[in-house]
Amino acid sequence: MNRTLRFFILLAAGLLAACSLDAQPTPILNVTQTPPFARDTLVTYTNAAHGYAVEYPNTVSFEGDGNSDVVWIDDQVSITVSTFNPEEAQGDAPFIATAQPMSFGNFPARRLNGFIGAVGGNVPQSYESVVVSHNDKFYNFTVYELKRTATGPADRTPGSIPRPAIILFNYVVSTLRFTS
DSSP: OOHHHHHHHHHHHHHHHHHHTTOOOEEEEOOOSSSSOGGGEEEEEEETTTTTEEEEEESEEOOOTTOSEEEEEETTTEEEEEEEEEEOOOSSEEEEEEEEEETTEEEEEEEEEEEEOOOOGOOHHHHEEEEEETTTTTEEEEEEESOOOOOTTTTOOOOOHHHHHHHHHEEEEEEEEEOO
């Protein structure tokens, strides 16, 4: 067999192996026995309209009520519930750079990473989402690089999401439980 043919066979085998590895679900975030926040600061938010509950520390801001389609935690983490799959967005939607399958108990989930642009008055920035599908709804947890009140130029280059925001996001997602 000539070297070129052998190279392409090895390349194809490698790509095939990588594709099959990517198809494996990534486990959801680890739920630890000790939360990264003092237990006496934790508050449980229950959304009766969409049948879920999460915890967050009372040391951060919270906007929403028990029937909200969208809630904000610390102006940097949002929870949006919709019948619309965020991966099938059309028009001025966030750019999805990567999408990986995950598992959340018995529920299918996806981890999305990407950035939003300046359309609609947004400040360009990075985001990470965990989208859980349950009862024909999509529960979209998103952490943004910047707080939603941030201002900046439309040509800003997105950067990294700050570690405290990632810790809050990971904790909130890890506490998700469905109530209906």
